[in-house]
Amino acid sequence: MPRNIGYLTAKKTKLSDECYTPKYAVLPVLEFLNKNKVIWCPFDSSKSEFVKVLKKNGNKVIFSHLEQGKDFFKYEPKQKYDIIISNPPYTIKDKVIERCYNLKNLLCY
Numbered sequence: 131m132p133r134n135i136g137y138l139t140a141k142k143t144k145l146s147d148e149c150y151t152p153k154y155a156v157l158p159v160l161e162f163l164n165k166n167k168v169i170w171c172p173f174d175s176s177k178s179e180f181v182k183v184l185k186k187n188g189n190k191v192i193f194s195h196l197e198q199g200k201d202f203f204k205y206e207p208k209q210k211y212d213i214i215i216s217n218p219p220y221t222i223k224d225k226v227i228e229r230c231y232n233l234k235n236l237l238c239y
Contacts, residue, residue, distance in 0.1 A: 151217045156183040159215065165189055170211040172202045173218045180215055203229055 156179050163169070163184075171180045171193040184191045192207045194200035202218070203225070214233075218226045 149217065149220075151179055153179045153183060156180055160184075160187050163187070163189060163213070167212040168192065168210060169213045169215050170194070170207055171216045172200075172205075172214060173216040180217070184215070202226070206233055 160183070165188045168190045169184055169192070171178060171184070171191060173195060174181050174193045175195045175197065176182075176193065178193065181191050181193045192209060192211055194202070194205060194207065196202070214230060
């Protein structure tokens with residue numbers, strides 16, 4: 131089976147982090163989501179395809195973005211959430227994963 135190792139050679143700059151997920155890439159996720167789950171999109175604004183598609187699907191969505199003063203590494207919604215779905219900045223992926231493990235309202239497997 132071929133391995134996807136493109137991430138090892140991809141550009142790792144702040145500019146390369148600005149990559150918006152298109153609607154067609156969000157749609158396949160829907161079949162795996164229970165509509166009763168609350169989803170936090172921590173790197174998204176109301177214009178994000180994640181937020182728009184998930185809401186249209188009937189999911190309860192909480193979104194936050196650094197531009198709103200809600201830094202993922204310091205902010206956590208007070209409202210309970212069940213799932214995090216987003217496209218975080220790739221250059222800090224290890225910090226994002228570590229933060230997910232330390233969040234109070236989320237079980238990580």
